[in-house]
Amino acid sequence: FRRWPVASALISASFDDEDVSRRVFTRIQELHGVALLNLTGLVWVEVAKDGHLEVMTAPHDPVAPENERDAASFAQILGSLLATPLLGARVGGTVEAVVDRIVENEATPERRLRKQVASILTPGKWTVVAYASQVAEAVVRAELAEDAPELTIWQIDDAAARDLASDADAAS
Known part of the structure; x- marks a missing residue:
């Protein structure tokens, strides 16, 4: 049992029920507030049946310390999920366009992570995605177990976070 791993983590869960997804979104903010994770970013995504995103x-x-590398890494992951017009899609993209953009041949840690993350968006579902460090994983899982029994926590090693942040610098 590792209470405070050094690596950052991407936390996600998908839901069939909007109210449950919003409850988990709020609960993750509360877990940050009681120092069970250090939240870099948190998003709630509705994926319509036609693939459009909200x-x-x-x-x-404002009290939490900002880590530029983690913020840039999260921005890159979100960019992969919430891509702007691709393959003729409207602004906001569609799940199909996002997945097409993610398909890459290089097997680097950040590319594997982007492919995994792309699979969390499902038409007709709601998804919560958080990027955090210092995650008390066992406690966070226990706190969210009732509403998010299939919560996924991906550890992001320093190399993947560095590569993602480097991609953000190249994109700016």
Whole structure:
């Protein structure tokens, strides 16, 4: 049992029920507030049956320290999910266009992570995605177990976070 791993983590869960997804979104903010994770970013995504996306973000906690590398890494992951017009899609993209953009041949850690993350968006479902460090994983899972029994927590090693952040610098 590792209470405070050094690596960052991407936390996600998908839901059939909008109210449950919103409850988990709020609960993750509360877990940040009681120091069970250090939240870099948190988004709630509704994926319509036609693949169009609606996104809500949580405001940044002004008291929490900002880590530029983690913020850039999360921005890259979100960019992969919430891509702008691709393959003739409207602004906001569609799941199909996002997945087409993610398909890459290089097997680097950040590319594998982007492919995994792309699979969390499903038409007709709601998804919560958080990027955090210092995650008390066992406690977070226990706190969210009732509403998010299939919660996924991907550990993001330093190399993948560095590569993602480097991609953000190249994109700006």
